[in-house]
Amino acid sequence: MVRFTESTITFPYTRSLGPVVGAFMTALTEKRILGIRNGEQVICPPMEWDPSTGAELPRDLVEVGPAGTVDSWTWVPEPTEQHPLDRPFAFAFVRLDGASTPLLHAVDASSPDAMSDGMRVAPRWKGQRIGHLTDIACFVPGEEPQVDGDDLGPAAEPVQMMDYLARITYRNPVPPSSDLVVDASRQHRLVGFRCPGCGKTYVGGRGVCPIDSVEFGEEHLVELPHTGTITNHVVITPVQYPGQTETEPFARVFVLLDGSDAVLGYQPVIELPVEDVAVGVRVSAVWASPGEESDEGGGMGGAFGSLIGWMPNGEPPVDDPDLVNRIF
Numbered sequence: 001m002v003r004f005t006e007s008t009i010t011f012p013y014t015r016s017l018g019p020v021v022g023a024f025m026t027a028l029t030e031k032r033i034l035g036i037r038n039g040e041q042v043i044c045p046p047m048e049w050d051p052s053t054g055a056e057l058p059r060d061l062v063e064v065g066p067a068g069t070v071d072s073w074t075w076v077p078e079p080t081e082q083h084p085l086d087r088p089f090a091f092a093f094v095r096l097d098g099a100s101t102p103l104l105h106a107v108d109a110s111s112p113d114a115m116s117d118g119m120r121v122a123p124r125w126k127g128q129r130i131g132h133l134t135d136i137a138c139f140v141p142g143e144e145p146q147v148d149g150d151d152l153g154p155a156a157e158p159v160q161m162m163d164y165l166a167r168i169t170y171r172n173p174v175p176p177s178s179d180l181v182v183d184a185s186r187q188h189r190l191v192g193f194r195c196p197g198c199g200k201t202y203v204g205g206r207g208v209c210p211i212d213s214v215e216f217g218e219e220h221l222v223e224l225p226h227t228g229t230i231t232n233h234v235v236i237t238p239v240q241y242p243g244q245t246e247t248e249p250f251a252r253v254f255v256l257l258d259g260s261d262a263v264l265g266y267q268p269v270i271e272l273p274v275e276d277v278a279v280g281v282r283v284s285a286v287w288a289s290p291g292e293e294s295d296e297g298g299g300m301g302g303a304f305g306s307l308i309g310w311m312p313n314g315e316p317p318v319d320d321p322d323l324v325n326r327i328f
């Protein structure tokens, strides 16, 4: 049975909308849908440039819809939390009345049998509208627009900016060797794996030798010393994005363990000010008190198990110009 860890990366950002998309978003708060004239055509959602030639379009915005006709559709039987509806629905190209191009949106229909090319649909507006395409909660079969709950009215100001949260969740298998490393760390032991092929010692939770593809297990475990030398370092100045817990510049270091080939990457330092972090500084492992262990695995560097970081041990620094070439 392979165990997995789940991770989520989010990229929150804010974009300016410009005069055309901004007008479109503002109109949505007024329960109006705008297109832009491009010769004989009306493009909806409106664009600033002709999609065929790239020429700037005159700012001739016209109201379209609100009802329209389904050009084509696909059924979503199992919506995820990122879908617009929490029950099965259709994604459809809806050609709004007066528009030449279709708008992609959700249609709230009871089943695929209720969907067909050419069916008529109308928007179901959200009661609270903020100037986003999701101000249209979805489209519903029929000609009559609807409003969800109380209608709180249009935005007080023209909509000029949009918040956007890009997010991806992924799962990684956890090799058994990673659990061995973390379990040892909880007993205040540092262990590595010695490859019988190349004779090198690897640290962290990597499951295989990158040279010989030997799969590491308990039989390859070796004990490693708790002292070492900083070979490389980086100082990170934190940007205050949502979820950032660091407020001051902080260092991460690589530690070459004594009497071994093993370099631990991206380690936190303790009681070592940023300005004193340097190649050659001698450090010792610092272990957490019970209950303060890190949840992180040992696979990607960083603190793991009970190892919370490294602090200067008072020994004289090592003067070896070759240290900086040790990153693995």
Ligand SMILES: [Zn+2]
Pocket (backbone or CB within 6 Å): 195, 196, 197, 198, 199, 200, 209, 210, 211, 212, 213, 214
């Ligand atoms: Zn090997």
